[in-house]
Amino acid sequence: xxxxxxxxxxxxxxxxxxxxxxxxxxxxxxxxxxxxxxxxxxxxxxxxxxxxxxxxxxxxxxxxxxxxxxxxxxxxxxxxxxxxxxxxxxxxxxxxxxxxxxxxxxxxxxxxxxxxxxxxxxxxxxxxxxxxxxxxxxxxxxxxxxxxxxxxxxxxxxxxxxxxxxxxxxxxxxxxxxxxxxxxxxxxxxxxxxxxxxxxxxxxxxxxxxxxxxxxxxxxxxxxxxxxxxxxxxxxxxxxxxxxx
Amino acid sequence: xxxxxxxxxxxxxxxxxxxxxxxxxxxxxxxxxxxxxxxxxxxxxxxxxxxxxxxxxxxxxxxxxxxxxxxxxxxxxxxxxxxxxxxxxxxxxxxxxxxxxxxxxxxxxxxxxxxxxxxxxxxxxxxxxxxxxxxxxxxxxxxxxxxxxxxxxxxxxxxxxxxxxxxxxxxxxxxxxxxxxxxxxxxxxxxxxxxxxxxxxxxxxxxxxxxxxxxxxxxxxxxxxxxxxxxxxxxxxxxxxxxxx
Numbered sequence: 001x002x003x004x005x006x007x008x009x010x011x012x013x014x015x016x017x018x019x020x021x022x023x024x025x026x027x028x029x030x031x032x033x034x035x036x037x038x039x040x041x042x043x044x045x046x047x048x049x050x051x052x053x054x055x056x057x058x059x060x061x062x063x064x065x066x067x068x069x070x071x072x073x074x075x076x077x078x079x080x081x082x083x084x085x086x087x088x089x090x091x092x093x094x095x096x097x098x099x100x101x102x103x104x105x106x107x108x109x110x111x112x113x114x115x116x117x118x119x120x121x122x123x124x125x126x127x128x129x130x131x132x133x134x135x136x137x138x139x140x141x142x143x144x145x146x147x148x149x150x151x152x153x154x155x156x157x158x159x160x161x162x163x164x165x166x167x168x169x170x171x172x173x174x175x176x177x178x179x180x181x182x183x184x185x186x187x188x189x190x191x192x193x194x195x196x197x198x199x200x201x202x203x204x205x206x207x208x209x210x211x212x213x214x215x216x217x218x219x220x221x222x223x224x225x226x227x228x229x230x231x232x233x234x235x236x237x238x239x240x241x242x243x244x245x
Numbered sequence: 246x247x248x249x250x251x252x253x254x255x256x257x258x259x260x261x262x263x264x265x266x267x268x269x270x271x272x273x274x275x276x277x278x279x280x281x282x283x284x285x286x287x288x289x290x291x292x293x294x295x296x297x298x299x300x301x302x303x304x305x306x307x308x309x310x311x312x313x314x315x316x317x318x319x320x321x322x323x324x325x326x327x328x329x330x331x332x333x334x335x336x337x338x339x340x341x342x343x344x345x346x347x348x349x350x351x352x353x354x355x356x357x358x359x360x361x362x363x364x365x366x367x368x369x370x371x372x373x374x375x376x377x378x379x380x381x382x383x384x385x386x387x388x389x390x391x392x393x394x395x396x397x398x399x400x401x402x403x404x405x406x407x408x409x410x411x412x413x414x415x416x417x418x419x420x421x422x423x424x425x426x427x428x429x430x431x432x433x434x435x436x437x438x439x440x441x442x443x444x445x446x447x448x449x450x451x452x453x454x455x456x457x458x459x460x461x462x463x464x465x466x467x468x469x470x471x472x473x474x475x476x477x478x479x480x481x482x483x484x485x486x487x488x489x490x
Contacts, residue, residue, distance in 0.1 A: 013265065013401045020262035021269045021401040022292070025299050025394050046478035047267070053458045054270050056396070058410055060445055060453035067463045068472060074465060089378035097373050106376075119467070128342050130452070131351075131410040133334035137385075138410045141430070144389040149270050151301070152397070156258045156266040165303055165376040165383045177466040185386070200305055207375070208305035213298045218312045220319060221422040222364070227313060233291035 024155045027196060031160030034193040035111040044157055045114075045190075051153035052118070057142035059130030063122070064146045064185075067176055069115040077175055078167070078187070079109045085166045097207075104205060107164045113191030117176055118147050120183045143185045150188070160193035269397045272441060276405030279438040280356040289402055290359075290435075296398035297363070302387035304375030308367070309391045309430075312421055314360040322420055323412070323432070324354045330411045342452075349450060352409045358436030362421055363392050365428045388430045395433070405438035 013021070049066055057063060069075060086106070093101045109115060120143040125132075132138050147163070154161045164187045172184050202208050214234045217226040258266070294311055302308060314320060331351070338346045354360060365388040370377075377383050392408070399406045409432045417429050447453050459479045462471040 012403060013269070016261065017265035017268070018401045020258065020265035021397060022296060023262070024258070024266045025296050025398065028299075028301070030301055042472075042475045042478035043481070045475060046482050049462065049479065050458060050482055051267060051270050053456075053461070054273075055393070056273070056275055056408065060447035062453075062456045062461075065461050065463060065467070067465070067467060067469070068475065069465055071465055085379050089375070092374060092378045094373045101373075101375065125453075128339045128346075128452075129337060130334075130346065130447075133337045133411070134330050134413050135410050140382075141385075141389045141392075144386045145393045147386075148300070148390045148393040149397075152266060152394075153270065156263045158257060163301065165380050166378070168379050177468050179467065182467065202305035202375075208307075208370075211298075211307045213295060216298070216307075216310050217294065218310060220312070220314055220316055222310070222312060222424065222427065223422050224312070227287075230287045230290060230313065233287035234294065236288070237291050237295055 020156070024152045028151055028155040029160070029196045029200065031162040031189070031193055031196065032105045032108050032201060034195050034197070035108045035113070035160060035189065036192045036194060037111065038113060038192045040113040040159065040191055044159065048150050048153045048157065048159065052146040052150040055142060055145035055149045057145070058132055058138035059125055059128070061125040061139055061142060063120045063124045063139040064143045065119045065121060065182070067117040067119065069117065069176075072110070074175070075109050075115060078115065078172070079107070081167050081171050081175065082107050082109060082164060085168050089166055100205065100207065104201070104207070106166055108162050108189040108191075109164065112160070112162070112189035116188045116190055117172070117184055118143060118150070118186045118188065119178060120185050121181065122183060123181045140183060140185060147186045147188070154190065155196075158192070160191060160196060162189040163187070164189065265401070269400045273396055273400040274405070274441045274445065276407040276434070276438055276441065277350045277353050277446060279440050279442070280353045280358070280405060280434065281437040281439060282356065283358060283437045285358040285404065285436055289404065293395050293398045293402065293404065297391040297395040300387060300390035300394045302390070303377055303383035304370055304373070306370040306384055306387060308365045308369045308384040309388045310364045310366060310427070312362040312364065314362065314421075317355070319420070320354050320360060323360065323417070324352070326412050326416050326420065327352050327354060327409060330413050334411055345450065345452065349446070349452070351411055353407050353434040354409065357405070357407070357434035361433045361435055362417070362429055363388060363395070363431045363433065364423060365430050366426065367428060368426045385428060385430060392431045392433070399435065400441075403437070405436060405441060407434040408432070409434065
């Protein structure tokens with residue numbers, strides 16, 4: 001443990017604890033295919049929501065809400081929205097990739113134990129918008145942090161989560177009676193799974209590859225070449241058994 | 246471990262591992278005040294960036310870049326941008342809260358070991374924007390997930406992170422030579438700290454309070470009252486020693 005942390009010694013993470021945090025990140029998957037119909041315990045769901053609720057938020061605004069959707073008929077309607085949206089998205093995909101796009105399973109709306117729509121109330125701190133004068137989208141970003149907390153906590157609980165973004169937001173708002181000043185951020189499929197894939201589905205199916213991290217790092221400005229020492233440290237990570245997926 | 250996870254038994258999280266993931270979330274802080282001047286090891290920074298790089302991204306787009314900023318003169322200029330932005334934001338704050346706003350320390354740009362600007366390249370998958378036809382902002386959200394991974398990994402490493410959102414984005418783009426098609430998402434102050442506060446600064450100073458989680462949960466639609474059983478599970482979490490901060 002670094003000396004700097006001795007003030008709050010009891011909060012320090014030992015190596016197994018650090019490893020657990022990284023493992024949740026490296027093995028988290030966007031789940032579409034392996035959901036089980038089993039119900040999810042309320043106690044588990046409560047912990048996932050508590051994790052989400054402890055995300056950072058601009059001006060301590062906590063702009064999020066969580067709509068828990070279980071009803072089969074409503075979920076069928078959400079899936080119809082997905083199917084319609086996919087048909088509209090298809091022509092935007094390169095011609096030579098459209099066949100692959102069609103084959104990809106991109107949602108588990110009906111098969112998962114439940115769905116959650118995470119929303120952002122744009123007006124929750126409208127009288128004192130600390131940190132949002134220049135960047136009004138910060139509340140949306142805070143809500144995304146809540147989604148990521150939820151997702152990582154789910155991984156640690158052995159629960160699969162898939163984020164469905166192929167959906168027309170106004171249609172979703174209408175279906176879930178979401179008011180004008182509230183923005184849906186993420187539509188999540190959540191539940192127990194038969195497995196979590198070792199790699200992202202889109203990598204397995206050849207849609208894309210993990211980019212080399214060291215090429216994504218700049219120094220001082222956007223055109224500044226990355227730092228040699230930092231790149232060496234990254235290269236050592238990779239040879240040192242960094243996760244494949 | 247739930248039965249559903251037996252297929253990938255070796256990936257299961259035992260109780261201490263799960264606890265570590267939750268602890269990172271519950272004790273993560275937006276650090277502004279307690280930075281140490283000590284340098285941050287490249288090996289540690291490399292791990293934090295690898296964590297960020299394993300965030301989920303729409304269409305496996307990985308739209309992020311990381312600009313590492315160490316130069317004192319450049320950071321002084323970024324701080325000048327913050328000071329100017331704060332002056333412009335102040336009038337938007339409720340009159341009776343302006344004195345408190347002025348007293349809050351809202352950045353550690355110069356005192357931290359280094360700064361990182363996390364950006365989103367809007368054009369990285371422009372030929373096949375899977376998942377972005379209806380929701381083009383999804384690449385911004387993916388980049389936010391990378392920020393949250395970075396932040397949680399930093400917590401597990403005993404490294405403080407503060408997100409500065411009081412800054413004019415065009416001025417920041419200009420200062421860091423960020424091209425038009427790239428959006429700065431987060432300007433982070435990163436470094437070793439003397440302590441991590443037990444609660445969010447804005448809570449300690451009376452700017453805001455943690456909202457009751459159960460009031461943020463709806464059932465089926467945005468106007469649907471939350472589920473009784475789920476609310477009970479949340480209430481039990483709270484009496485069961487949920488984190489204060």
